[in-house]
Structures are given as C-alpha cells and as structure tokens.
Amino acid sequence: PVLIEGDSAITDSTAILTYLADKHGTFTAPAGSLARARQDSLTQFLLDELDACLWTGARHSFVLPEAMRLPAIKDSLKWEYARSLQRLADRMAGPFLMGDEMTVPDIIATHCLGWGVAARFGAPEGALAEYLARMRARPAFQRVFAG
Numbered sequence: 001p002v003l004i005e006g007d008s009a010i011t012d013s014t015a016i017l018t019y020l021a022d023k024h025g026t027f028t029a030p031a032g033s034l035a036r037a038r039q040d041s042l043t044q045f046l047l048d049e050l051d052a053c054l055w056t057g058a059r060h061s062f063v064l065p066e067a068m069r070l071p072a073i074k075d076s077l078k079w080e081y082a083r084s085l086q087r088l089a090d091r092m093a094g095p096f097l098m099g100d101e102m103t104v105p106d107i108i109a110t111h112c113l114g115w116g117v118a119a120r121f122g123a124p125e126g127a128l129a130e131y132l133a134r135m136r137a138r139p140a141f142q143r144v145f146a147g
Contacts, residue, residue: 027104
C-alpha cells in the first residue's frame with residue numbers, strides 16, 4: 001500500500017498505520033513514552049513472528065517463480081506461527097492486546113490472525129480466538145468487509 005500525503009508517498013502498511021495514529025492521536029501511545037516502547041515492541045513482534053511467517057509461506061505458495069518455491073518450508077513456518085500465537089496469547093493485557101484501549105498492534109494482529117486462518121496456518125484458540133471474534137465484530141471492521 002501507498003499513502004500519498006502532500007508531495008510525499010508513505011509505503012508499508014505499518015508505517016502508514018503508525019503515521020496516521022500519530023497524526024490523529026488515536027490508537028497509539030505518545031511517542032517517547034514507555035507505553036509507546038511497549039507498543040512498538042509488540043508491533044515488531046507481530047511483524048517478525050506472525051507476518052513474516054505468513055508472508056514467507058505466501059511467497060513459497062504463489063509469489064515466487066515456481067522453480068524457486070520450497071513448499072516443504074511451510075511446515076516449519078506453521079510450527080513457528082503456532083508457537084508465536086501462544087506467546088502472543090501470553091502477552092495479552094486485556095480486551096485489547098495492550099490493555100483497555102485499541103492500538104496499532106491490534107490492527108496488525110487482527111489482519112495476521114485472519115490471514116493465518118485463510119492461509120491454513122491454523123486458527124487461534126482460547127483467548128486469541130475470542131479476541132479475533134471481538135475485533136471482527138467491531139463496526140469499523142464490518143464496514144470494511146461490507147463494501
């Protein structure tokens with residue numbers, strides 16, 4: 001994705017989310033705060049441990065030229081993804097990942113958890129399954145998928 005802001009192009013979905021959250025002062029902790037450091041830590045965890053597994057699996061399923069694909073790699077990626085889901089469940093601090101307020105990591109996690117189900121990496125269980133159901137039941141989420 002690309003967000004055009006004035007004469008500048010912002011690429012990368014997480015950069016766009018962070019920019020918009022900072023610009024509008026919502027879904028984020030203040031820059032320079034310990035809460036923001038924890039938020040950034042969780043964001044990086046999600047990107048490194050969930051998104052990376054899913055994206056690597058996608059590359060080896062249909063993105064790379066067929067001769068470059070290693071389908072067997074998906075078994076280790078699914079194992080890693082499952083371990084990371086457990087670690088994420090252990091980090092949950094409330095109804096949202098960071099506590100009582102929705103933040104940028106919640107947007108990323110909802111995307112990755114849904115992608116994991118669609119890519120057959122496994123459905124979240126327990127608290128994460130309940131979390132995903134709550135996130136998908138949000139009116140804003142429903143509006144995106146209605147149109």
